[in-house]
Amino acid sequence: MKVCTEKIQIFNPTINIRQHKNNFDLLRLIGASTVVINHAYPLLTGNVNHDWFEKLNGIFGTGTLVLNIFFVISGYLITQSLLAKNNAIDFFIARCKRIFPALFFSIILSVFVIGLLATKLSSIAYLSHADTWKYFISCSVFKLRFSLPQVFTEPYFHSSSVNGSIWTLAYEWVMYISIFVFAIIGILQAKWKYLLLHLLIIAAMIFLDQHPQLTTIKLLGIESTRMVNLYVYFMLGSLLFIFKDKFAIKWFYALAIFLIWIVSFKTEYCSIISFFAISILTIWVAFLPISFLQKLTSSGDYSYGIYVYSFPIQQLIIYYTSAQLSIL
Numbered sequence: 001m002k003v004c005t006e007k008i009q010i011f012n013p014t015i016n017i018r019q020h021k022n023n024f025d026l027l028r029l030i031g032a033s034t035v036v037i038n039h040a041y042p043l044l045t046g047n048v049n050h051d052w053f054e055k056l057n058g059i060f061g062t063g064t065l066v067l068n069i070f071f072v073i074s075g076y077l078i079t080q081s082l083l084a085k086n087n088a089i090d091f092f093i094a095r096c097k098r099i100f101p102a103l104f105f106s107i108i109l110s111v112f113v114i115g116l117l118a119t120k121l122s123s124i125a126y127l128s129h130a131d132t133w134k135y136f137i138s139c140s141v142f143k144l145r146f147s148l149p150q151v152f153t154e155p156y157f158h159s160s161s162v163n164g165s166i167w168t169l170a171y172e173w174v175m176y177i178s179i180f181v182f183a184i185i186g187i188l189q190a191k192w193k194y195l196l197l198h199l200l201i202i203a204a205m206i207f208l209d210q211h212p213q214l215t216t217i218k219l220l221g222i223e224s225t226r227m228v229n230l231y232v233y234f235m236l237g238s239l240l241f242i243f244k245d246k247f248a249i250k251w252f253y254a255l256a257i258f259l260i261w262i263v264s265f266k267t268e269y270c271s272i273i274s275f276f277a278i279s280i281l282t283i284w285v286a287f288l289p290i291s292f293l294q295k296l297t298s299s300g301d302y303s304y305g306i307y308v309y310s311f312p313i314q315q316l317i318i319y320y321t322s323a324q325l326s327i328l
Contacts, residue, residue, distance in 0.1 A: 023286045024073055026293055028303035031066040035165070036310045038063040040327050043314055046158035057274075058266035065278070067168065068233045071175075072282045075237025078176060082183050095176050098304070099169065106308045110162045111136045111148065114312050118319045120150040135162075144169070152315050156323035165311040168230075170222050175234045191242045198235050205232045206272055236279035254284045 038061070041050040051061030060068075078095075085091050111132060119126045126132060129149040138145040146161040153160050182188040187197060208228045261277035264270045318325070 021289070021291065021294065023288060023290060023294060024077065025297035025301040025303070026290075027069065027073060027282070027286060028301060029297055029306075031069055032303040032306035032310070034062055034066050036306065036314070038066075039165075039311060039314060042158055044158075044318060044323055044325060044327060056265060057270055059270050059274070067230070068274075068278050069282050070168075071172075071230050071233040072237035072240075072279045073286070074172060074175070075179075075234035075239075076241045076283060076286075077237075078179060079188070079238040079241040082179060083188070088180065088184070091180065095173075099173070102305060102308045103166065103169070106163060106166075106312070107136060107138070109309070110312050114162060114316055115148040115151050118151045118316065119148065120153065126150070152319060154319070154322075157315070157318065159315075161311070162315065163308075163311045165307055171227055171230050174222065174227070175231065178231075179238060188242075194242055195239060198239055202232050202235060202275075205229075206275065232275050233279060236275060237283070240279065240283045249280065249284055254281060257281060 038051070041047050051063070053065060054061035081094060082091050085094065115126060115132065115135075116123060121129065126149060131145075131147070131149045135145045135148050144166055146164060146167075148162050151160070151162060179188065182194065182197075187194050205228045208224075257277050257280055261273055261281075264273040
């Protein structure tokens with residue numbers, strides 16, 4: 001990747017997404033932290049209608065917004081990784097290293113630490129319970145389980161799920177496979193064919209998103225309605241990488257896109273405009289020159305760790321305080 005050596009001012013007319021430094025880790029850190037805060041409300045109070053952003057736009061809350069941003073970033077970076085490696089084995093090894101070690105350890109932590117601390121059963125009864133071991137062997141992203149026997153079942157718990165965050169892993173993995181297939185058949189490398197194919201796919205997905213009654217399939221833990229929505233964001237992120245040399249947006253265009261998105265709130269066009277506005281603005285923000293904030297993630301990307309471990313830790317805190325905490 002070519003490193004841009006030019007100094008770029010905060011309101012530079014064009015943000016060149018080929019520059020080396022970026023804010024992807026920062027965006028993911030902010031996003032993961034936002035999810036922690038967003039989960040605190042329903043886990044502690046049961047209030048699922050607290051979200052100010054959902055009240056503002058009428059369609060989705062901050063949690064969904066952050067999830068959409070994550071999938072845009074994932075589509076961009078996974079495409080970059082696949083084309084850089086150009087090797088099936090290396091690509092899947094990299095993906096497995098990213099996902100499974102932290103997931104496996106979170107499952108071990110949930111079963112043998114959190115479960116033993118929080119279950120109403122005796123230790124022997126808990127460890128000999130079939131559901132405990134079903135949870136333990138649910139390491140595949142397509143066979144994840146969320147509850148352990150008699151864990152987090154007190155009346156003050158508004159979810160008995162031990163780790164409710166990790167449901168998105170199955171969707172993420174399907175998208176890894178899909179983009180790998182595009183690479184194998186040569187479509188990913190043929191950018192204009194890739195664009196044409198995905199304009200057709202995205203159009204179909206948006207149509208299905210507007211008619212969710214047509215997509216009610218659930219297979220291997222994947223709900224088709226959620227897949228339709230997340231696939232569009234992922235593939236728009238992928239396309240933005242494929243056409244990175246063509247993508248250079250002036251700040252006032254970004255402002256115009258943002259304003260159009262805001263104006264669309266609570267209208268029938270909001271979800272469609274959101275697909276494109278969120279995707280373009282995410283990548284634009286990712287390459288803004290804000291080096292003083294990039295120092296927050298200079299030692300690495302912690303977002304996945306926050307994503308995998310925060311939910312069970314929150315549940316354990318609620319358990320030990322009997323939910324006698326403020327949201328703050």
